[in-house]
Amino acid sequence: MGAIAEIFREFAPEYLRRFGDAMPPEHRKVIDAILLCRTEENGSVVYRCEECGLNHILNRSCGNRHCPQCQSHKTTQWLERQMERMLPGHHFMLTFTVPEELCDFIRSHQRLCYAALFAASSAAMKKLCLDPRHVGGDLPGFFGVLHTWGRQLQYHPHIHYVVPGGAISTADGSWRRSGEHFFLPVKALSSIFRAKFRESIEKAGLLAEVPKEAWLKPWNVNSQAVGASEASIKYLAPYVFRVAISDHRIVKVEDGRVLFRYRKQKSNRERTMALDAMEFLRRFLQHVLPTGFMKVRYYGFLSPNAAVSLEEVRTKIELAYGFDVPEHEMEPKPKAALTCRGCGSLVRYLFVNLPAKRWPSGPSG
Structure with a gap:
């Protein structure tokens, strides 16, 4: 055990x-x-x-x-499927995060708010992809993974997206490439993300429950060029089915306290945190998702219901690169x-x- x-x-x-x-x-x-x-x-x-x-x-x-003992096999299977679906060309990883003032509200209305986070962030990317100054395509494709925890098990909801650098223009069927180091302006993404999330909460009749400070500050959106999609998929794979904390981070349990390892952001130095066992269980359980909620979602031409096949998308990308684009070859395991x-x-x-x-x-x- x-x-x-x-x-x-x-x-x-x-x-x-x-x-x-x-x-x-x-x-x-x-x-x-x-x-x-x-x-x-x-x-x-x-x-x-x-x-x-x-x-x-x-x-x-x-x-x-949510069981730490049951996710390794699922992670491997998911990674293998995604590697088979990899597309050529450069990719980006985008992360959408909400202000701390919203965390208590989201935790109290998880099903509504998690769905609103996905809807608002994906809509922001789709809207800006239409702008010819950035991409100029009306059919992007990407997938996102919801995380709710920070390194100390604190409640920190955010979504990571893996996005091919471009979009299809359905007007002429071509692949419109983005820049290799710039996808979409994060300030504009932040504003649209915040506005669309607010619309969802207002529509649900819950706007009065949100602290006003949450709407007065910029919402954090990070965009990072990751080159080929392989690196970003391998980075995300452990998180897709990982729970808030895994067994290898537990140092020991003594005197009713749980000691576990963590690293601060942008630091490789390992630290140890001690929590009362009741608080440890509370922090662990606050990351349990609503029954049936899908924490991984696919959009545009990566959606299972997309009208265009991945083979068609792959061909369009290769044409846009003049077929001078490296292909990833899967090594059978x-x-x-x-x-x-x-x-x-x-x-x-x-x-x-x-x-x-x-x-x-x-x-x-």
């Missing part, structure tokens, strides 16, 4: 006793999932060695997207196979033992 699961096992009962009545149902589900993950209570999968006949019994994972701990031969799947509570109850007697 991982370090964070051990923390939950030791301190979650007390946390539930203190705060269970006021806890969102999503938080209770995450606690239950983490406590049962890879335990006998969660069922098991049985494999048998093809050579020596030895049976291997592995406890099942919970599969919850062999999939890890399960082997017998006795003789080292391959094992094959036999069956799953589901936990008793998941079997339909039959007639009594």
Whole structure:
């Protein structure tokens, strides 16, 4: 069992006793999932060695997207899919962040506000892509990933986007390239982002709940040229399915406190923070997403419903570069196979033992 699961096992009962009545149902589900993950209570999968006949019994994972033990495989799968969809040409990573004055409001209205953050930031990019001074295309394509945490587990909602440097002009079907080191003006993006987010909150009838200071300061938008998309995708991949903190950052648990490692922004020096266990659990759980909320979203020609295929987009980009654009070649990675701990031969799947509570109850007697 991982370090964070051990923390939950030791301190979650007390946390539930203190705060269970006021806890969102999503938080209770995450606690239950983490406590049962890879335990006998969660069922098991049985494999048998093809050579020596030895049976291997592995406890099942919970599969919850907020469980630190369950995300590594999903991250690898997502990365492989994105690398297959990579486009040639230069790319940018754009990050949209809200002022600190908005954090309490967003945390209290997560489903509404997270959707509004995606809608406002994506609309800002689409609007400015139309401007011929920057790109001049009406069909950009990009994907974004919502993060809600900072390095000390504090609440810090922001969205990272990976954006190919250009857009399609549907008027003539051509690829309109942006500059290699400049995509869109961040001050203009900030203003549009703020205005469109405010429109969403006003439409929901909640504008009076937002501190006025939030609208009086610039909203932070960062744009960074990242060259080929491979670097930015590999950077984002661990964050797509990563939870607020992973096991390797936990230093120790002692005297009811959790000590964990972190680094300040733009610093490589490792620091240690100590939090009361109840506060650690509170900070961890505040990053649980609303049920069913999609934290990764695709837009424009990268959307699954796009009218233009990725092959068409790739061809248009190559034409715009005069075919003088490096192509990334995927290196096939062999999939890890399960082997017998006795003789080292391959094992094959036999069956799953589901936990008793998941079997339909039959007639009594």
